[in-house]
Amino acid sequence: MSLRRFTGPLTRNLVRAPGRFGLGQVPERLEPDATTTVVCGYCSTGCGLRIHMRNGEAVNLSADTRYPVNLGMACPKGWEALAPLKSPDRATLPLLRKDGKQKPVEWDEALQAFTAKFKRIIAEHGPESVAFLSTGQIPTEEMFALGSLFKFGMGGIHSDANTRQCMATSHVAYKQSFGFDAPPFTYKDFELSDVLVFVGANPCIAHPIMWERVMMNKNNPKILVIDPRLTETAQAATRHYGIAPKSDLPLLYGIAHVLVREGWIDRDFLEAHVNGYEGFARHVASFTPASVAAATGISAAEIEELAGMIHDGKAVSFWWTMGVNQSHEAVRTAQALINLALITGNIGRPGTGANSITGQMNAMGSRIFSNTTSLAGGRDFLDAGHRREVAEALGIDPARIPAQNSLAYDQIIEGVCEGRIKGLWVIATNPLHSWPDGDKLRAALQNLECLAVQDMYATSDTARLADVFFPAACWSEKEGTLINSERRLGLFKKVSKAPGKALADFYIFRLIAEYWGCADVFANMESPEQAFEVMKRLSAGRPCDFSGIRDYQHIDEKGGIQWPYRGIGADEPQERRLFADGRFYTPDGRAKLLFDPVRPPAEPASPEFPLVLLTGRGTSAQWHTNTRTAKSAVLRKLYPAECYVELHAADAARLGIKPEEWVRVRTRRGAVRARAFIGTTVGLGRIFLPMHYDGVNALTLSEFDPHSRQPSYKHCAARIEKDS
Ligand SMILES: Nc1nc2c(c(=O)[nH]1)N[C@H]1C(S)=C(S)[C@@H](COP(=O)(O)OP(=O)(O)OC[C@H]3O[C@@H](n4cnc5c(=O)[nH]c(N)nc54)[C@H](O)[C@@H]3O)O[C@H]1N2
Ligand SMILES: Nc1nc2c(c(=O)[nH]1)N[C@H]1C(S)=C(S)[C@@H](COP(=O)(O)OP(=O)(O)OC[C@H]3O[C@@H](n4cnc5c(=O)[nH]c(N)nc54)[C@H](O)[C@@H]3O)O[C@H]1N2
Ligand code: SF4
Ligand SMILES: [Mo]
Numbered sequence: 263m264s265l266r267r268f269t270g271p272l273t274r275n276l277v278r279a280p281g282r283f284g285l286g287q288v289p290e291r292l293e294p295d296a297t298t299t300v301v302c303g304y305c306s307t308g309c310g311l312r313i314h315m316r317n318g319e320a321v322n323l324s325a326d327t328r329y330p331v332n333l334g335m336a337c338p339k340g341w342e343a344l345a346p347l348k349s350p351d352r353a354t355l356p357l358l359r360k361d362g363k364q365k366p367v368e369w370d371e372a373l374q375a376f377t378a379k380f381k382r383i384i385a386e387h388g389p390e391s392v393a394f395l396s397t398g399q400i401p402t403e404e405m406f407a408l409g410s411l412f413k414f415g416m417g418g419i420h421s422d423a424n425t426r427q428c429m430a431t432s433h434v435a436y437k438q439s440f441g442f443d444a445p446p447f448t449y450k451d452f453e454l455s456d457v458l459v460f461v462g463a464n465p466c467i468a469h470p471i472m473w474e475r476v477m478m479n480k481n482n483p484k485i486l487v488i489d490p491r492l493t494e495t496a497q498a499a500t501r502h503y504g505i506a507p508k509s510d511l512p513l514l515y516g517i518a519h520v521l522v523r524e525g526w527i528d529r530d531f532l533e534a535h536v537n538g539y540e541g542f543a544r545h546v547a548s549f550t551p552a553s554v555a556a557a558t559g560i561s562a563a564e565i566e567e568l569a570g571m572i573h574d575g576k577a578v579s580f581w582w583t584m585g586v587n588q589s590h591e592a593v594r595t596a597q598a599l600i601n602l603a604l605i606t607g608n609i610g611r612p613g614t615g616a617n618s619i620t621g622q623m624n625a626m627g628s629r630i631f632s633n634t635t636s637l638a639g640g641r642d643f644l645d646a647g648h649r650r651e652v653a654e655a656l657g658i659d660p661a662r663i664p665a666q667n668s669l670a671y672d673q674i675i676e677g678v679c680e681g682r683i684k685g686l687w688v689i690a691t692n693p694l695h696s697w698p699d700g701d702k703l704r705a706a707l708q709n710l711e712c713l714a715v716q717d718m719y720a721t722s723d724t725a726r727l728a729d730v731f732f733p734a735a736c737w738s739e740k741e742g743t744l745i746n747s748e749r750r751l752g753l754f755k756k757v758s759k760a761p762g763k764a765l766a767d768f769y770i771f772r773l774i775a776e777y778w779g780c781a782d783v784f785a786n787m788e789s790p791e792q793a794f795e796v797m798k799r800l801s802a803g804r805p806c807d808f809s810g811i812r813d814y815q816h817i818d819e820k821g822g823i824q825w826p827y828r829g830i831g832a833d834e835p836q837e838r839r840l841f842a843d844g845r846f847y848t849p850d851g852r853a854k855l856l857f858d859p860v861r862p863p864a865e866p867a868s869p870e871f872p873l874v875l876l877t878g879r880g881t882s883a884q885w886h887t888n889t890r891t892a893k894s895a896v897l898r899k900l901y902p903a904e905c906y907v908e909l910h911a912a913d914a915a916r917l918g919i920k921p922e923e924w925v926r927v928r929t930r931r932g933a934v935r936a937r938a939f940i941g942t943t944v945g946l947g948r949i950f951l952p953m954h955y956d957g958v959n960a961l962t963l964s965e966f967d968p969h970s971r972q973p974s975y976k977h978c979a980a981r982i983e984k985d986s
Contacts, residue, residue: 301752303737306620306745354731354762398625401742409633415780441847454613457575461583528607577613735760880952932960
């Protein structure tokens, strides 16, 4: 079948009649001078932002006072969300590498080149020689469309997303412990707890509006922060436990030891709803506070105190983020927190829970519906019945769905390094900045026969290497749904026109399907809203059931809708949590206590590299690789222009380093220049680099949790040198 056939009507329409595929003005459903609520496109809090339009263009925004998530609040990124759209480096045309240089081309040429290159690679090297890496930052409809296109249409097998860098640990931990990837909480729980335990989470910076919800708690709660850094959150806490990096697992087992020893457990709950208590009690027997104190760097008395405060709490909630998820023993650490909630019966009641805070605004959508590592609705590629259900919903032959799991992100990168993977398509993520051991990745990407990148800017580190580049519309320029940290489906609306010939990712995927010759994959989903109908069908009967949602407008009217939502009735409460009945999603309905021996991280400090390097978020005004946030003049004023490294005053004195001095932070893999920020935010022997600056990930280590394959970004050996 010739390629030509599929370059037919769609492209011609595109080139000649820019009214289709989102190239036109705002959709009919919005008046040109409307004010309407759109969910924020940055973090997983999922705040509602009121967009004010004039003549069909978004001109201003304010925080929605009625949206149940943010109640009229927004963080600097939200307030400045429109600025990055207008940046002069927004990509407006596809690019194609010719004679070594990226040249602007029309969509037709770019799409033909992409399909020809990927088809040739598959023809010569088989379906396992191509892969895609996507994101938690596009609507669920687009993720679902992408996974369906690549795997059921183009015949690919391997794909993963930046959610591997972020939420894979929570996904696996919940799935193993609860039977489904199901964060149980609702944001109201921030206000209802009397003890909140934050582990490896810095919500003051990373989830500022969730932190505002904590500040609305009227119970005068105890806020306990477990973090090797004295973060902004730790400074505002009742107690800060500045543990040694990656000593969470022995600490949490030590706390469990005290709870078991004192009989401070909920026996009735355990007997009715949890498996594995006896084994867990035996496991933690050796983790006495005295024995774990040295490893954790805090005293036995502090461990006893922590356990005592958990026991005294009437509604205790446990919250974790990347300090837990990005670790060499991440899944077991997350499960150690889940275990604390289970053995004390702190789950299913207001103000309780073992609660993973999500990162990107739609990482939850990616976890459940992207057809990457699992099939839509939390289904399994290896299950013939599951494959049939997905195929039926899409109206395709089940044989087109691979009966094989994908490689994980790191295995895909390894495949690229070893030359087994020759074609890579990167969508809405910037791995060259965000993946660990960046120099190794750069070399691998340069080795590819075809690197295709799809982004709103052609200037990201990864996009600059692309052989084919597709310009994408972004937040507020397209429609779709997303799922926030508390399982609330929210709505993206098109309130702005994308610049030039940039297209919504959804329609880029549809065009590729046309050019490839597999447009039938989209037969039941010509638009995002039709894709939503397919996903609704696929959610029915699953824990993440949202089949009761009528349509996009319903989500809009309700201020977002949490799953599960089977349409029980209009008076269904606005805020819901899971497991109120003590029934979990495992086959026997009981949760599992899972645990393992403690292991050391791969690269401990050494005489040559005597410091432990931590990385993470720097300010509430910076987002990841800074492609978007750097485009706002307001946000740029809110964060340090130059890379900085936090180090302890005694370490600085020993090295003869003065405040603000330029230094070089070096690990076995690379070095980065940074200004010295000297103080007490990090303990002795530890340093911290914010991930937002160029080159930080040239330093980090390729070490992964064995269950989730999530990178351990927050631990490797480093040294600081004077920058001479
Ligand atoms: N402003 C802003 N907000 C964001 C983002 C952003 O880029 N900028 N990104 C979003 C995304 S995708 C995510 S995933 C979240 C991340 O949100 P967070 O996880 O809250 O942010 P991080 O700074 O990566 O890491 C949190 C803390 O983990 C600590 N930590 C490091 N090692 C350990 C350890 O061994 N044990 C413990 N207990 N703690 C440790 C670090 O010191 C850090 O303070 O933020 C989201 N929100
Ligand atoms: N050292 C260190 N590294 C880390 C972390 C850490 O804590 N420490 N954290 C990790 C975590 S948790 C995460 S989530 C990752 C994030 O890492 P990345 O995903 O690489 O970071 P972003 O800058 O968010 O990249 C998103 C890209 O999508 C583009 N984009 C935005 N909207 C759209 C859209 O609608 N369509 C398309 N096609 N493109 C769009 C943006 O311009 C940007 O280039 O970083 C990880 N890396
Ligand atoms: S807290 Fe998150 S969702 Fe809310 S405005 Fe800020 S970035 Fe957007
Ligand atoms: Mo993340």
